[in-house]
Amino acid sequence: MKKYEKYFTKEYMMGPNCIRLADELMKMNGKPLRGRVLDLGCGCGLTSLYLAQDSGAETVFAQDLWVKAGDNLRRFRDWGVEDKVIPIHADANDSPFADGFFDAVFSVDAYHYFAREKGYFQEKIMPLMKKGGCALIAVPGLKKEIEGEPPALMTQWAGDEWTYFHSCAWWKQLIEQGYEDTVTVETWESEQNDLIWQEWFDSGHEYALNDQKYLKQGLDEMMSFVLMKITKK
Template identity: 40%
Template sequence: MNKYPRTEKYESEWIEENWMGPNPLQLTEELCTNMKFTSGMKVLDMGCGKGLTSIFLAKEFGVTVFANDLWIDPTENLERFNEAGVSDKVFPIHAEAHALPYADSFFDAAIAVDSYHYFGTDEMYFPCTFSKLVKPGGQLGIICPGLMKEYKRGYPETHKSFWNEDMFSFHSAAWWKNLWEKTGIADITACYNIPDPKSLWYPWAHWAKKHLGFNDVEFLNADTGNQITIFAMAAVKKNEYD
């Protein structure tokens, strides 16, 4: 039985034309198993890249999506949304994660797929920005690369030669859970390392090596201790008076 049946409905060629990391539809489908989406909900898709995750949410759940990204031109994303037939449900937004144009409590849910680690490690980001965008009782979810445990140097010794400044945002699921939980703002409903993350990561790694010259294949091959992972976390924002 296929683990990601919703993703199977989408052409692999289309995904590969637009992905910017491990299969974003599989990651979104994994995250969505821990969240409840119903038609008409307003959802923030932070760091949506080329908008595949936003298209997936609109098509699969009938939600209205604000597809927020800093790196990709919103006009380019709009063309993809038009081609996918979801431009009435998905709105492309160009905004930096710390300068968002949304009102507090505007969204029913906010997610970030393979992006939150780029901006969310700041102790203040979850309580002061991300959680404020979601109404009480609303949902929050992220899925990101990470580590099975914390290291004094920030990385396993097997990956010393691979580690650059951006990768110090890789942390364990327990680290992320504590970062959110200690604020008292939300109840964590799921936090786990996804099973066999390399089977999901390798297809992207081989594609990126061939087309972009990236070293993700070597990075994954070096992980002889299975310390590199992908974690998912979901939460529900508490009522203001809880």
């Protein structure tokens, strides 16, 4: 992790420390990736850098919607991974990739923005994967589901987006239930919750300082990072 610390800055970070989450996903996976890996919602490409250097992937396709491919290409050049990481500007809802193209799909701190509908994984993500391939996904979430009205602090912080945050059990049910013949879903909670948030706060990014203000008033007790491994049968 030491070699990545120079990237933990507001210039590259777009949320809680995505490299630590990526590393935890890889440890949970327990074996290296291989072949072609899609980094879906890669932001400024930090997880793509990690995947290129430390996951075993041969080629990483770094796809994002808000960040331009040209800006990511410039970073991948500066970081010396231009030959291994291909930047793509595209919406996850309208994938430019062929069916069965990827050995693995990877996504950190992005999936909760666009994939909360039942059947989304099966319609949009699973077709891109080879049989036997896996998706490794990390999202900010909740230790347990909010029953009824959310705490006022939660809506003051996240507005309508408080509905993006869910528990491990909720994500497992969303992706697996009714589709048990095609996928298995394993979930974990991150063991590095506080550190992952703290390194984001320490970046000094204006959004990080706002997150810190709300989390430190008690929301941090409810929040968690949900890690998932979804295997295509």
